[in-house]
Structures are given as structure tokens and as C-alpha cells.
Amino acid sequence: MSITKIIGKRLLFIDGAMGTFLQESGLKSGEIPESMNIRNPALITEIHKAYLEVGCDVITTNTFGANRIKLHGTGYEVEEIVAAAMLHAKVARESIKSSKKHYIALDMGPTGKLLEPFGDLSFEDAYQTYAEQAIAGEKYAADLVIIETMTDTYEMKAAILAVKENTRLPVFTTFSFDDKGKLLTGGDIACAIALLEGLGVDALGINCSLGPKKMKKFLQEITALSSLPVIFMPNAGMPIIQDKKTVFEASPEDFAADMLDVALGGAQILGGCCGTTPAHLKKTIELCKEVAPKPVTAKSITVVSSYSKTCVIGEKPVIIGERINPTGKKRLKDALLKGDYDYVVEQGIEQMEAGAHILDVNVGMPGIDESKAMVRSLQDLQMSLTLPLQIDSADAEVIAKSLRIYNGKALINSVNGKEENMKKIFPLVKKYGGVVVALTLDEEGIPETAQGRLDIARRIIAKAAEYGVDKKNIIVDALTMTVGASPDAAKVTLDTLVLIKKELGVKTVLGVSNVSFGLPQRDVINATFFAEALCHGLDAGIINPGSDAMMNTYYSHNALNGFDYLCAEYGNYIENLTEHVAVTTTVEKQTTLFAAIKGGLAQKSYDLTVAELMSSEPQQVVANILVPALDEVGKGFENKTLFLPQLIKSAEAAQNAFAAIKEKLSLTGEVRDPKGKILLATVKGDIHDIGKNIVKVMLENYGYEVVDLGRNVECELIVATAKEQNIKLIGLSALMTTTVPAMENIIKLVKASEMPCKIMVGGAVITAEYAKQINADYYADDAMGSVSIAEKVFV
Structure with missing residues (x-):
């Protein structure tokens, strides 16, 4: 029987730590835990047996x-390790005399690299990496896959697709959050759940990083958000x-x-991570044996997400920014033809700052791929x-390729009532997750009546259900x-909104500004129609958030209809509207460069720095613009x-701005001293260097010279290099508990x-208290903490 058939009938218990046992049994710092599958098979089998014997x-x-x-x-080769690991697990399972079925999960963890565009590992390379491991797992008869300890939604997505596209195994997934409920790349619990549910995993949850006392605050x-079974596997x-x-x-x-509270x-589904032993699981199973699992309830939340932010559609009206669309926009057309994507980003930032919650991205035009x-x-x-x-x-x-690389749960525009169109779009929505815009048109065109459009919407929803x-x-x-x-166009649209909300109970969206096409003073018509639509049940409007008329309507509507507590958002909006003051050309230049750095516009930062250097000294540009911009981003x-x-x-x-400054200094023979x-x-023994690489970039931007020895570095080499180069500050990183002793050494x-x-230390398993215990001088909890140190x- 598949494990998915048992979930909900009783509590399920997953085993605890492997590395803790291996360390106690002689795994040396620097040795990879997986090598023990080959070098000490009996030990691995005994660890599995110990967990099975206590009831896992x-x-x-x-x-x-x-x-x-x-x-x-x-x-070692991937298949060699997986085959050996599966064999030891099977031997352990066969040695247990029990009528209860036990399951073997292929364990998959992070690669230790950041994916592009954040790092240097491509999405498809990550996908192939996980596919190889998953295929081997199924070949040697794993019952399920558990993808665990992930700190990046994008890597998790690559791993899930690799398993689902190459095997038929159930997929359990867990993220590792910090004590504020954040992932390394900024995602939170809501983002994680939106992504995982969209990708169709079988169970989701949280593991590692924290003990149960601190972790259970997230339960x-x-x-409240998950429609799937919940996994909970804290450290000891x-x-x-x-x-x-x-x-x-x-x-x-x-x-x-604490685990009883969790149940x-x-x-x-309960289990353990770092530091947990059969004794921890034994006590948990004994204490929870009378607990019946709470039923999993489906949540009717319409949500889209990026890697770090969710937007719930239906709680209050949502603004979808319409400006990234080349239709009627010569400057954007030129930018796309030239490959000037900084301009695309600028348009996005402007709309975000103007109040958009979601950004429409349309790049369809002749002359480009x-x-x-x-x-x-x-x-x-x-x-x-x-x-x-x-x-x-x-x-x-285009939608298929975009959904594959998108980091989050996207809004998809669109599907319609044509059979051929639904055949193409719905499988993509099912596979990648997402919320799809359903256009109320079909092979016969756009109905002239509200009832006709309602009928198409009903048919689209029914067809969607067939695809899951x-x-x-x-x-x-x-x-x-x-x-x-x-003349009746607007009324038909408004009547359709009412019918859809009443008859179908789904969320609604409109491209609002189409109503005024060909008319003078379009903003007047648009804003009035927007107000009418909001009052008729519109959940999301595709509008220009840079239009004062449209945003006046939006904030006023929210204030008048209970969506803006004590009119706080309305007050802030009006205050910002009245704060536009004239500024000098110099300040505008400085503000623009500041904004370019803050917005991550690489080429523009270089160009604007060159312009600044025509009237300002390099030291002034650094002190008055670059460092303050970095400080604000750091804060x-x-x-x-x-x-x-x-x-x-x-x-x-x-870095681009500093490159321009370096070029200017080279012309005069000056040097920017570190x-x-x-x-x-x-x-030594730790091949994870994501955090270290981020620290390096930030330190260099603040003017420090960095000697980067890389990862898995011998203790003696670190000390010798420090002596040879007269180093005043060493930064050490460790992610795995098995490599922490090397840091102390x-x-x-x-x-x-x-x-x-x-010496400053940091990493996922390091705390301020632990840093103090091993006599480190400083503890850095993130890259900006390293800069402060x-x-x-x-001085």
C-alpha cells in the first residue's frame, strides 16, 4: 500500500538524525557521511534498525x-551510493518482525549551490542533478522521496520536477526556516506552501534549523494555509x-x-533532524500513541507568489500593473529589441513603488524571440x-517555458473557452502550478450578453476540473x-461580474483601461469604470498604477468599503501625493544613481557613475552615494x-559603479586602497559556500580585500595563509553539524x-552562544553582520 493511502488514518513517524550516529561512530571531520554506505554497511543497517525498533x-x-x-x-558515483544505501535500509526493514508496513524514503538534500540568476548553477543542471538521484532511488525500490532541508524555493522546484517527471514515487518536502520564518533567499511559509501545493507534492512541512520548542510557533x-498533510521534523x-x-x-x-503539542x-507526520536519536523518537511515539491525526482540510485560497511574497486574490482588491507590455509603448519596444532589460526592470520598480501588487509581463512583438x-x-x-x-x-x-523557470506560483494570462486552447493550457497549470486567467470567449467569439459569458466561464471551470x-x-x-x-459594453461587463460571483463563486479580473479605447481623457472614463467594477465584485484590476486617477479610485474605494483599517493606506497615499517638490539637477542625478544601485540596475549604475564623475570627485561619489545606497540595501x-x-x-x-570609479582613478594614477x-x-569537510560567497561580495563592495580560500579547506592551510598574508580578520563558515568541530580546531x-x-564565524548550524563556546571573537548571522564586524x- 502506498504511504499516501495511510496518511490521515494514523500519525506517521519518520526517523531522526543519521549524522549524529555517524559522528559518534567515528566519522571524521571532512569525510562525507554517504561514504559510510560503502565503508561501513553494518553501521548504516544498525542505525536504520534502531529507528524501526522504536516504532518509526x-x-x-x-x-x-x-x-x-x-x-x-x-x-563515488551517485548510483553506487544510492544502491548501497537502499540495500542497507532493506536489510534493516527485513530484520524487523512486524505486521506493520515500513517505508524507505530516498533522502535528497540541497546541492550547496545557489541557482541562477542568484548563483552559478543553472535550473536545468540542478534538475538533472536531482533527476539522476531520483531515478536511482526508484530503480532500487524506494517507496517515496523526501526532499528536505531546503532553503531556496527555486532549488526545491527543480528537485520536485526532477522527481515527478522521472519517477512515480510519492514526494514529501520540507523547508528549513530561520527563527523568523524566513528562507535563505527570502521566502516565508506562505510562499513555500503556495509553491509546493502548486507543484502537487504529497506532503509538506518544516525541518532542521530549530528545536521543537522554537519551531512549533510556525505550526x-x-x-491554516496548507491543504496537504503537514510534516514536522525539528532538531533536538x-x-x-x-x-x-x-x-x-x-x-x-x-x-x-513538544512533539505532542505538534501532533x-x-x-x-512527525520525525526528527539533527541531534535526534532513537530515544527521542521512542519517547515521541509513546507519548503520541493515543493521538488521532487531525484531518487535512482543503483551503479555498486563491494565491499567487514570487519567491518571497504572496498575494491573496479575494481578500481585498488587487492591482496588476499593466505597463510591461510593448503595445503602444515605443520606448519599451526599443528596449526589448536592443536587449535592454534594465529598462524592463525600471518599469517594474516604478509600478511596485506606485502600489502594484502583481506585475503583468508581456513581451510579445515582431522582431524578437x-x-x-x-x-x-x-x-x-x-x-x-x-x-x-x-x-x-x-x-x-512561451507560457510553458516561462512557468518552468518562474520562481514561485505565477498568475497565467490566459486560457479561454476554445477546446484547443484549454488542451494546451490546463496541463501546464496542473504541472507547474499557478492561477490562470479565464477569458470568457470561445470559438464563437465574445458573447454580447452576460449570460453568454457566464456559460463560457462555467464550461472552462468544468474542463479545468477534468485536468485536476x-x-x-x-x-x-x-x-x-x-x-x-x-454603448452597452460596460454594462454587460459589470453584469457579468455580478453573475460570476453569484453563480460560480470564483475570483474576477479585468483589463480596465480597454473600456476607454479611442476616447479622449481616457483616465476619466477608466477611473469611473474601475470604481463601478470594484463595486460589482471585481477582485483584481489590470491597470496603470502610475495613474493618479486610477489610484485615487483604488484607495478611496478601499477606505469606503472596509478594506483599509482607519484609512491608514489612504492617508499614506494622499501624503505621498502631496510630497512632490522641485529638486536640483545634482540631487536628481544622485538620487537616480542611488536608486539604480538599490534597484540592482547594473549597466545604469555604471553609466550614471561615469556621469557623476564628470562633476564630482571619486571619493565624494563613494561617500555620498554608493556607500549610503549599500547601507540602505543592507538595512x-x-x-x-x-x-x-x-x-x-x-x-x-x-561593483559596476566601483569599476567606473577605478577607471577614473587609473587615468590619474590614483589607487583606491583597501x-x-x-x-x-x-x-574542512563542508562543501557549502553559498553564505561565504555572499559575504565576500558585500565585504568587497565596502572596500575590503578578500582572500577567498574556497570550501572544504584544511585547517592548517587557513592558519598558514593567515600568517603569510598578515590577516587581521578570518571568516569561517560551516553548514553541517559534522563539520563544526573543524571550526573549533x-x-x-x-x-x-x-x-x-x-575570527568571525557563521553558518546555518552556528549560533551566537555556540560561537562563544568555541572561543570565536565574533558571530555573524548574515552578510551585513560580517560588514559590521x-x-x-x-577602525
Whole structure:
């Protein structure tokens, strides 16, 4: 029986940590845990047996890092490791005499790399990496796949597609959030759930990073949003040093008590991560044995997302910015023809700042490859802003390619009532997830009556169900026609809105400005029609958010209809409207360069810096514009209003600005002296260097010279390099608990050498308390924290 048939009938228990056992059994710092499948099969089998004997339903194979990226250079092959791991799990299962069925999950973890455009690993390379592992898992008879400890929604998407497109195995997925409920790349719980449900996984949840006491604060939000079974697999608390050993703070009794709360709170699948042992799971299973799982309830939430922000359609009116569409826009047409995607991003930023919640992206025009232009536009927009995007194309192939690379759950524009069109679009919606705009037209054209449009909408929703697309993922476009050609056009559209809401109970959308086509003073007609549509049940309007008339209507409507508590948004909007003041040309230039860096506009940052240098000294540009811009981005990152992609993109823009300054200085023979030299390294045995690379970029932008030794670096090499280059600050990174001892060893060697050198440490498993216990001088919780530490050291 498939494990998906059992979920909900009783609580399911997944095993706990593997690495904790391996460390205790002699796994040395620097050795990959997966090698033990070959070198010590009996140990792996015994670990699996120990979890099965205490009552676990699912054991996870020792394949967390068994992918081609992490195995590169080790001498091991992916299939070799997976085959051995599956064999040991089967031997353990066969040794247990029980009538209860036990399941073997192929364990898949992150590659340790950031995907493009944030990093250097392409989406398709990540996909192929996971596909190879998943295919091997199915070949050697895994019962399911668990994709765990993910901190990037994009990598998770690649892994899910790889499993679903290449195997028939059930897919369980868990993200690893920080204590604020954020992923490395900025996503939150709502974003994660929107993506995972859209991609059709079998269960979702949270694991690692935190102990159950801190992690369970997220359970209520997860269960409130998820229509799928919930997985909960915390660490045994956080790591601490005891008797010179790394241990985890939660006892089996404390762990189990918290997990009982989790079971009662609605999680259907329980397990453990770092530091958990059979004793932790034994106590949990005993304490929860009388608990019946809460039923999984379907949620009727219509939601789209980016990698870091969700937009619920139907809670209050939503604005979809219409400006990224070349129709009637010569400047945008020229930009697309020239490949000037900075201009596309500028249009997106302007609409976001004007109040848009979602951005429509349409790049269809003669003379360009629409698929390539759409993919590039989506990627650049997602690097620079956080809003969900609407993929707008009449070409199903363009939509397919766009949905595959989109990071989040997109709004798709559109499907219509033509049979051929529905055959092309609905399979894409089902496969990739998304909310699709349903146009009320078919082979006969656009009905002239509200009833005719309602009939088409009903038929589209029925057909969607045949493809497994829930009606919560459909928003109906009643179609706006110009009143200049048909006097009854607006009334028919408004009547259609009312019927759709009453008869079908789905969300609605309109391209509002079509109503005034061919008429003078279009904003007057548009704003009035927008107000009427909102009052007739419009949930989302595709409008120009740069239009004062339209936005006046929007904020006024919300204030008058209970969507704006105490008129707070209306008050802020009016205040901003009246703050436009004249500024000097110089200030405009500075503000523009500042905005270009903040917005991550690389080429524009270079061009504007060159212009600034015609009237300002390089030091003035750095001190008055570049550093303040980086500081503002850094503060946004620290306050969780900006996220990793924006941090990286702004850093790249700043690098371009500094390149222009360097060119100017070279003409006069001047040199920009570094503020200090810093050594960075990921410790021996750890091949994850995402965090370290981000720290490097930020430190360099703030004027520090960085000596980057890379990842998996020997302790002695770090110390020797620090001595040789007279390093004053060392930054050490570790992601895996198995490699943390190497960090402590380096600190001991540096301290023993009596070098005048400070050490800062960071990484997913490192805490401020742990840093103190291993005698590090500083703890950096993120890239900007590293900058602050450097500024203290190099005063």
C-alpha cells in the first residue's frame, strides 16, 4: 500500500538524525557521511534498525548529499551510493518482525549551490542533478522521496520536477526556516506552501534549523494555509559544547513533550533532524500513541507568489500593473529589441513603488524571440523586486517555458473557452502550478450578453476540473470592451461580474483601461469604470498604477468599503501625493544613481557613475552615494524588507559603479586602497559556500580585500595563509553539524599561534552562544553582520 493511502488514518513517524550516529561512530571531520554506505554497511543497517525498533514508520536512506555535485571528486558515483544505501535500509526493514508496513524514503538534500540568476548553477543542471538521484532511488525500490532541508524555493522546484517527471514515487518536502520564518533567499511559509501545493507534492512541512520548542510557533500558520498533510521534523534543540563535544540541548523527554503539542496542533507526520536519536523518537511515539491525526482540510485560497511574497486574490482588491507590455509603448519596444532589460526592470520598480501588487509581463512583438525575451524579463524582474508576476502570452510554448523557470506560483494570462486552447493550457497549470486567467470567449467569439459569458466561464471551470485544476486557481475575466464602439459594453461587463460571483463563486479580473479605447481623457472614463467594477465584485484590476486617477479610485474605494483599517493606506497615499517638490539637477542625478544601485540596475549604475564623475570627485561619489545606497540595501536585508536576490543584484550594480570609479582613478594614477584584508573559508569537510560567497561580495563592495580560500579547506592551510598574508580578520563558515568541530580546531590553532587576528564565524548550524563556546571573537548571522564586524576590526 502506498504511504499516501495511510496518511490521515494514523500519525506517521519518520526517523531522526543519521549524522549524529555517524559522528559518534567515528566519522571524521571532512569525510562525507554517504561514504559510510560503502565503508561501513553494518553501521548504516544498525542505525536504520534502531529507528524501526522504536516504532518509526519511515526510514530515510543515507543519501542526503548523494548527488553529482556533492560527490564530485570523492571517487563515488551517485548510483553506487544510492544502491548501497537502499540495500542497507532493506536489510534493516527485513530484520524487523512486524505486521506493520515500513517505508524507505530516498533522502535528497540541497546541492550547496545557489541557482541562477542568484548563483552559478543553472535550473536545468540542478534538475538533472536531482533527476539522476531520483531515478536511482526508484530503480532500487524506494517507496517515496523526501526532499528536505531546503532553503531556496527555486532549488526545491527543480528537485520536485526532477522527481515527478522521472519517477512515480510519492514526494514529501520540507523547508528549513530561520527563527523568523524566513528562507535563505527570502521566502516565508506562505510562499513555500503556495509553491509546493502548486507543484502537487504529497506532503509538506518544516525541518532542521530549530528545536521543537522554537519551531512549533510556525505550526498554526502552516496548518491554516496548507491543504496537504503537514510534516514536522525539528532538531533536538540547538548545538552546544559539553565536555568538548558538540551535543544538542533537548532531552528525549523534552523533545517528546513538544512533539505532542505538534501532533495535537495538526501535524500528521512527525520525525526528527539533527541531534535526534532513537530515544527521542521512542519517547515521541509513546507519548503520541493515543493521538488521532487531525484531518487535512482543503483551503479555498486563491494565491499567487514570487519567491518571497504572496498575494491573496479575494481578500481585498488587487492591482496588476499593466505597463510591461510593448503595445503602444515605443520606448519599451526599443528596449526589448536592443536587449535592454534594465529598462524592463525600471518599469517594474516604478509600478511596485506606485502600489502594484502583481506585475503583468508581456513581451510579445515582431522582431524578437518571445520565449527568450520572456524568460530573461522574468529572471531580471525577480532579481530586483519581490512582487508576484503575471505571465502574459498568447503562445502556449512561451507560457510553458516561462512557468518552468518562474520562481514561485505565477498568475497565467490566459486560457479561454476554445477546446484547443484549454488542451494546451490546463496541463501546464496542473504541472507547474499557478492561477490562470479565464477569458470568457470561445470559438464563437465574445458573447454580447452576460449570460453568454457566464456559460463560457462555467464550461472552462468544468474542463479545468477534468485536468485536476481546482477552481480556486481560476480567476475569470469578464472582458472589458470599449464603450466607444458599443454603448452597452460596460454594462454587460459589470453584469457579468455580478453573475460570476453569484453563480460560480470564483475570483474576477479585468483589463480596465480597454473600456476607454479611442476616447479622449481616457483616465476619466477608466477611473469611473474601475470604481463601478470594484463595486460589482471585481477582485483584481489590470491597470496603470502610475495613474493618479486610477489610484485615487483604488484607495478611496478601499477606505469606503472596509478594506483599509482607519484609512491608514489612504492617508499614506494622499501624503505621498502631496510630497512632490522641485529638486536640483545634482540631487536628481544622485538620487537616480542611488536608486539604480538599490534597484540592482547594473549597466545604469555604471553609466550614471561615469556621469557623476564628470562633476564630482571619486571619493565624494563613494561617500555620498554608493556607500549610503549599500547601507540602505543592507538595512532592508537586516529588517527582512529586502532579500538575498536584491542584496546580490544591488551588490553587482555597486561593483559596476566601483569599476567606473577605478577607471577614473587609473587615468590619474590614483589607487583606491583597501580598508583591510580579510580571509574567508568554508571549513574542512563542508562543501557549502553559498553564505561565504555572499559575504565576500558585500565585504568587497565596502572596500575590503578578500582572500577567498574556497570550501572544504584544511585547517592548517587557513592558519598558514593567515600568517603569510598578515590577516587581521578570518571568516569561517560551516553548514553541517559534522563539520563544526573543524571550526573549533581552527580557532584553537589561531589562538595558539598568538597572531593578532580576530575570527568571525557563521553558518546555518552556528549560533551566537555556540560561537562563544568555541572561543570565536565574533558571530555573524548574515552578510551585513560580517560588514559590521569588519568595520569594528579595521577602525
